[in-house]
Amino acid sequence: MRHLLKSSTLAALAFAAAGAAAAPNAGIPSTAFGAILTENLEWKPFPAFPPEARLSILIGDPAKPGPYVVRVKLPGGVKLMPHRHPEDRIYTVMSGVFYIGIGDTFDAARLQAYGPGSVIVLPGNTPHFHWARSGEYVTQVTATGPLGMQYVDEHDDPRAPAR
Numbered sequence: 001m002r003h004l005l006k007s008s009t010l011a012a013l014a015f016a017a018a019g020a021a022a023a024p025n026a027g028i029p030s031t032a033f034g035a036i037l038t039e040n041l042e043w044k045p046f047p048a049f050p051p052e053a054r055l056s057i058l059i060g061d062p063a064k065p066g067p068y069v070v071r072v073k074l075p076g077g078v079k080l081m082p083h084r085h086p087e088d089r090i091y092t093v094m095s096g097v098f099y100i101g102i103g104d105t106f107d108a109a110r111l112q113a114y115g116p117g118s119v120i121v122l123p124g125n126t127p128h129f130h131w132a133r134s135g136e137y138v139t140q141v142t143a144t145g146p147l148g149m150q151y152v153d154e155h156d157d158p159r160a161p162a163r
Contacts, residue, residue: 084126
């Protein structure tokens with residue numbers, strides 16, 4: 001993994017994964033042991049996602065510089081069209097099957113399936129796409145913010161004004 005991500009990024013991700021920074025509402029002081037329980041997650045819409053998708057912030061603030069951990073829930077059948085993130089990311093599949101493909105064009109033949117427990121390293125600015133092909137999935141994303149998301153085709157961006 002060291003050859004894929006900068007060592008400073010790895011250090012920040014390890015810091016976040018250890019719980020050293022707390023989500024705004026997690027109630028975990030940055031110097032104390034803490035836990036985030038699945039049943040306490042707050043799932044909210046995220047403007048850059050299709051309306052059915054949900055995001056939950058676990059650690060940090062993805063809108064600001066610094067380490068963060070979020071979970072993404074995508075219902076069955078929903079696609080995230082080709083996009084890129086400026087930040088390096090580590091995806092951990094929590095449940096379901098995570099289908100991800102690399103490229104500027106959505107191509108179902110390029111999708112790779114990853115089951116629960118799989119860890120995927122995605123270097124920053126890598127164009128990719130997702131599909132909840134076989135049902136709902138939940139992934140956990142660990143990265144250093146701020147979180148960015150740019151669609152390859154601006155017409156795929158839910159934030160774009162209607163034309």
